[in-house]
Amino acid sequence: MDTTQLLKGVLDLAVLAVVAERDGYGYDVVRRLREAGLEDVGDASVYGTLRRLFQAGALTSYVVPSDEGPHRKYYGLNDAGRTLLERSTKTWTAFAETLDALLKTEGTAA
Amino acid sequence: MTDTVTESSEVVGYLAAIREALADLPAGDRDDLIEDLEAHLHEVLAESDGATLEASLGSPTAYAAELRASAGLDPAPDGDVRWLRRVERRVSTSPLWHALGCAFEQPWARDVRAFLPTLRPGWWVLRGWLALFVLVVWLHGGDLAPYTTYLVLPTYHGHWLIGLAAVVGAIAGSVWLGLRTAALPRWLRRSVLVADMVVVLYAIGMYGPLQNVAQGFGTPSRPIYLVPTAAPARYHGITVDGRHPLNIYPYDAQGHLLTNVRLYDDRGRPIEGLPGTDQHGQKLVRVLPSDAAGAVVSNEYPQRVAAAPLEQLLTWTRATGVLPTVGPSAEAAFAVATPMPTPTVFVPPMAGAALTATPQATAVTPPPSLTPAAKTSGPAKVTAPAKAKPRPTSS
Numbered sequence: 107m108d109t110t111q112l113l114k115g116v117l118d119l120a121v122l123a124v125v126a127e128r129d130g131y132g133y134d135v136v137r138r139l140r141e142a143g144l145e146d147v148g149d150a151s152v153y154g155t156l157r158r159l160f161q162a163g164a165l166t167s168y169v170v171p172s173d174e175g176p177h178r179k180y181y182g183l184n185d186a187g188r189t190l191l192e193r194s195t196k197t198w199t200a201f202a203e204t205l206d207a208l209l210k211t212e213g214t215a216a
Numbered sequence: 217m218t219d220t221v222t223e224s225s226e227v228v229g230y231l232a233a234i235r236e237a238l239a240d241l242p243a244g245d246r247d248d249l250i251e252d253l254e255a256h257l258h259e260v261l262a263e264s265d266g267a268t269l270e271a272s273l274g275s276p277t278a279y280a281a282e283l284r285a286s287a288g289l290d291p292a293p294d295g296d297v298r299w300l301r302r303v304e305r306r307v308s309t310s311p312l313w314h315a316l317g318c319a320f321e322q323p324w325a326r327d328v329r330a331f332l333p334t335l336r337p338g339w340w341v342l343r344g345w346l347a348l349f350v351l352v353v354w355l356h357g358g359d360l361a362p363y364t365t366y367l368v369l370p371t372y373h374g375h376w377l378i379g380l381a382a383v384v385g386a387i388a389g390s391v392w393l394g395l396r397t398a399a400l401p402r403w404l405r406r407s408v409l410v411a412d413m414v415v416v417l418y419a420i421g422m423y424g425p426l427q428n429v430a431q432g433f434g435t436p437s438r439p440i441y442l443v444p445t446a447a448p449a450r451y452h453g454i455t456v457d458g459r460h461p462l463n464i465y466p467y468d469a470q471g472h473l474l475t476n477v478r479l480y481d482d483r484g485r486p487i488e489g490l491p492g493t494d495q496h497g498q499k500l501v502r503v504l505p506s507d508a509a510g511a512v513v514s515n516e517y518p519q520r521v522a523a524a525p526l527e528q529l530l531t532w533t534r535a536t537g538v539l540p541t542v543g544p545s546a547e548a549a550f551a552v553a554t555p556m557p558t559p560t561v562f563v564p565p566m567a568g569a570a571l572t573a574t575p576q577a578t579a580v581t582p583p584p585s586l587t588p589a590a591k592t593s594g595p596a597k598v599t600a601p602a603k604a605k606p607r608p609t610s611s
Contacts, residue, residue, distance in 0.1 A: 117286070131256075131259075132252070132255075132256045133256055133259035133260060133263070137263075148282050149260060149272075149279070150273070150279045150280075150282035150283045150286065151283075151285070151286040152286070153253065153283060153286070154249070154283040154284070154285065154286030154287035154288075155286045155287070157248065157249055157287045158288045161248070161287075178252075178255060178259075179251075179255070
């Protein structure tokens with residue numbers, strides 16, 4: 107199954123989860139998502155998602171000067187972001203359970 | 217050091233390409249989106265173990281498309297629409313546009329804007345007429361002949377009823393389209409807009425010639441219209457000694473130039489079709505009279521011929537039929553023509569060079585075989601007065 111299609115639907119949730127764990131800047135979020143196992147995640151997709159969530163008011167951002175290169179813009183969750191994460195998590199859990207159950211019955215029936 | 221420079225230039229190039237691909241977005245959205253993309257790209261490049269940005273991220277265009285999708289922005293428009301968006305954006309951010317926008321917000325401007333849509337049905341009617349006009353003139357190879365009789369109604373082989381039916385049909389079609397345009401898909405609406413513009417521009421281009429037609433001179437009951445000659449479409453090729461005459465001058469036995477002579481062949485068909493261009497290829501304009509029924513008479517001779525562009529002829533005053541500024545040769549020829557009843561022979565200014573050499577022979581001098589009496593009624597020779605003799609110079 108093509109994971110990029112699945113990712114599209116849950117990228118918001120994945121990004122929220124990563125940022126909730128610890129504030130991060132664009133490339134840092136990409137790397138952590140990949141380390142967590144979402145290797146197909148697109149750089150531009152993460153970047154765009156961060157921008158959109160920030161625009162939607164779910165994230166705060168602040169700039170941290172960096173020794174090696176240009177300043178980095180860090181993103182963190184605010185209250186709205188945490189609420190969104192909770193709600194999305196519930197939706198996802200319910201969805202995943204439904205699908206699991208479906209697959210299990212299919213499996214026993216076969 | 218060198219590495220940093222190459223890195224920067226690669227990032228700058230990649231970033232510029234992304235910016236280009238996002239050029240249709242409002243400036244604010246785009247700047248927001250790529251605000252810290254440069255830093256991000258540097259990071260990617262630093263971590264990619266020497267691979268280029270293209271290799272690790274894909275093409276800038278694909279990257280930009282992914283950015284749009286994930287950031288919840290409009291997808292990129294088609295290639296052919298993109299430049300239009302860019303122009304739109306350039307215009308919409310200009311100070312002039314801003315000033316216009318302020319003007320549009322004035323109360324009076326709002327009244328005007330509220331009023332304008334009520335004019336739309338009027339435009340549909342006009343558009344129907346214009347579309348038919350453009351179609352008919354185009355089918356006639358740019359000739360306004362079908363419109364010379366009634367101006368607003370085209371004639372079809374002299375039948376105005378068919379023209380009326382066509383006008384009514386065209387207007388009905390335009391109104392029908394107008395009522396449905398709003399519900400059409402976007403590309404069709406755009407096509408309608410383009411077609412509207414074509415029709416209007418073509419009609420504007422035809423305005424000059426049409427005005428000539430509208431300014432037909434002569435008496436109201438028997439108007440004479442200025443008709444651009446429609447050669448080669450109607451050019452049947454009258455030849456005299458292998459040459460196409462530009463005009464025909466009938467004379468009676470006494471050597472008097474006859475006017476308003478209509479010529480027919482052995483089968484009763486009008487002899488018409490003098491060339492539409494002179495020997496130098498310049499387009500000629502013929503001033504053709506109309507008969508009692510209003511149809512243009514194209515076999516009446518001699519004809520008024522002019523080579524001036526229609527715009528220039530516009531200034532030709534209706535009352536006198538005198539050209540305002542013509543070369544000396546044409547002036548002389550006009551003087552020659554004055555004593556004759558209308559329509560007078562009009563010698564085109566284009567023939568200036570040829571006429572200067574032998575003006576009378578070309579224009580109205582009777583054939584040599586005529587009686588001496590004819591010569592007296594012929595044009596007076598234009599001779600230079602004695603005082604015009606060059607004075608001997610003092611030096």
